[in-house]
Amino acid sequence: ISTLGNDEYLEGYAIKVAREWGIGEETKDNGVLLLIAKDDRQLRIEVGRGLEGDLTDAEAGRIVRNTLAPAFRAGNYVAGIEAAVRNVTAQVEDTPELDTSAGQPDSSNSTSFLADVFTWVFFSLIWIFPWLGSLFARTKSWWAGGVVGLLAGLLVAFVFGWAIWALGLALVTSLLGLFLDKAVSENYTERKKHGEDPSWWAGGTIFPGGGSSSGTWGRGGGGGFGGGGFSGGGSSGSW
Numbered sequence: 001i002s003t004l005g006n007d008e009y010l011e012g013y014a015i016k017v018a019r020e021w022g023i024g025e026e027t028k029d030n031g032v033l034l035l036i037a038k039d040d041r042q043l044r045i046e047v048g049r050g051l052e053g054d055l056t057d058a059e060a061g062r063i064v065r066n067t068l069a070p071a072f073r074a075g076n077y078v079a080g081i082e083a084a085v086r087n088v089t090a091q092v093e094d095t096p097e098l099d100t101s102a103g104q105p106d107s108s109n110s111t112s113f114l115a116d117v118f119t120w121v122f123f124s125l126i127w128i129f130p131w132l133g134s135l136f137a138r139t140k141s142w143w144a145g146g147v148v149g150l151l152a153g154l155l156v157a158f159v160f161g162w163a164i165w166a167l168g169l170a171l172v173t174s175l176l177g178l179f180l181d182k183a184v185s186e187n188y189t190e191r192k193k194h195g196e197d198p199s200w201w202a203g204g205t206i207f208p209g210g211g212s213s214s215g216t217w218g219r220g221g222g223g224g225f226g227g228g229g230f231s232g233g234g235s236s237g238s239w
Contacts, residue, residue, distance in 0.1 A: 001036070001037055001038070002038055004042070004162060005035055009235050010035065010040075010044050014033055014035045018048070028048075029048040029050035029051075030092075032045065032048065032081075033046040034084060041067055042236065043064065043069075043238070045063060045237070046234040048233075052233040055092055055232060057233060057235055060234045060238070063087045067087055070239075073239045
């Protein structure tokens with residue numbers, strides 16, 4: 001999260017989230033929550049009752065001090081979280097081997113992050129622009145999605161300097177745009193014919209029925225959580 005706010009404190013908020021989400025298996029209470037308040041520069045490992053014998057407060061504190069805090073101070077958030085997860089898993093599986101490498105500057109982390117950003121931007125441009133084009137032009141003409149897809153492919157090729165691949169990529173994204181426009185238009189037309197809202201991906205509402213939903217935050221949707229037995233075990237820290 002960004003910040004806890006004025007009315008919350010770290011330990012209480014961690015227990016509240018862990019219980020409301022029902023983290024862990026219902027009969028074992030074997031959940032672990034890693035709470036990071038980035039703007040407050042605070043973090044906590046909250047341990048379920050069923051794991052307190054395997055992941056003690058002292059061991060959780062070691063992970064906070066020796067793995068998470070150094071990594072976060074160095075700006076290696078992803079690496080720190082990954083190392084902490086490995087350490088928690090090893091501790092629970094009784095193969096403790098504290099990984100503190102996340103706190104050290106590592107050029108491979110930066111390279112990996114840039115690669116992730118590159119991949120996300122690439123696929124976002126390829127999919128989102130043709131899809132938006134098909135939404136704006138639904139039921140009017142299928143070719144509009146193809147045109148938007150063509151432009152998206154040329155834009156991606158230009159942004160990433162792929163002049164040699166421009167035509168091929170533009171062809172692929174153009175066909176993708178035509179397909180999306182066809183699917184969106186057919187869904188929109190068919191559902192409107194029966195007096196129904198189109199599917200969310202065809203421009204309908206994400207939560208059909210127009211009402212508001214209530215319940216415990218994070219528990220909806222039939223997830224696999226059922227635990228939530230937390231009594232304050234774990235450790236907090238800052239960076």
